[in-house]
Amino acid sequence: MTGELTVAIGGLGAIGGHLARALDAGVEGLRLVAVAARDPEKAQRSIEGFRAPPAIVSLPDLAEHADIVVEAAPAAVFEQIAEAAIARGRIFVPSSVGALLPRMHLVARARETGARIVVPTGALLGLDAVRAAAEGRVESVTIQTRKPPRGLEGAPYLIEHGINVLGITEPTIVFKGNAFDAAKGFPANVNVAAALALAGIGPERTMVEIWGDPTVTRNTHTIQVEAEAARLTMTIENVPSEENPRTGRITPLSILACLRGLTSTLKVGS
């Protein structure tokens, strides 16, 4: 063990709620000490019955309480959590990874304060192999995301282009472009593309296709990487979580695995 680390979580929805319960149930080397949510009364109800109830604080105050600050809130409030965590030199673990792409100055700021930004694999797979490939020469990285149409509803890109996803009756491509534009147009949908871009060759060169697909019930992501060292093709089919169908059930599990990796003696995968 490298010693105990304290954890604070911003947002108690599909990701944050699950993670908080898992940490309270007991994870060696990690202790949940603070949470933030939009509605403090609801947050109080969420932590009722916890063995060690965390403090309920504001988003910027999370960083005052813990070594690790996990962001698990809508992208719109990303900055409030991220800036305070990085200013205080904490380990910042974002879920809304798409919100990091237009804010890469936070990485430069973290370098000054000693903070770390640790991006979990989240709802994706294979970022260990993508990172390894990117140590060498990579020709191309693409990700194709297929979601049940209701999982894409309300995305700014669709509204801007007058695309009615709920009217889709067969698999239809609704976006093709780079990861930077995908994250801007679909802030609640393609965090996975943002994480892939950061693991590999950056948001300008990482190409993204988004499909509204009434034939799938799972959020399905396929990555293809053409590199000097290897060719990768990987697909993950995520079971939507009950609290938020846009979010795969694997996401809080991936973040938990990521947090364990920050303290465990045996760490598997790069």
Ligand SMILES: NC(=O)C1=CN([C@@H]2O[C@H](COP(=O)(O)OP(=O)(O)OC[C@H]3O[C@@H](n4cnc5c(N)ncnc54)[C@H](O)[C@@H]3O)[C@@H](O)[C@H]2O)C=CC1
């Ligand atoms: N990295 C990845 O692979 C994935 C990332 N995500 C992203 O993670 C983020 C969280 O996702 P979910 O847990 O599914 O969302 P959710 O909607 O289930 O939960 C969000 C939580 O944030 C809280 N919140 C909202 N406004 C707030 C405010 N002003 N102050 C404090 N708390 C506030 C809400 O009360 C709620 O508890 C989203 O941005 C989502 O797009 C989702 C799935 C996969």
Ligand SMILES: O=C([O-])CC(=O)C(=O)O
């Ligand atoms: O697949 C999921 O569960 C979520 C997703 O697409 C994302 O946030 O990028």
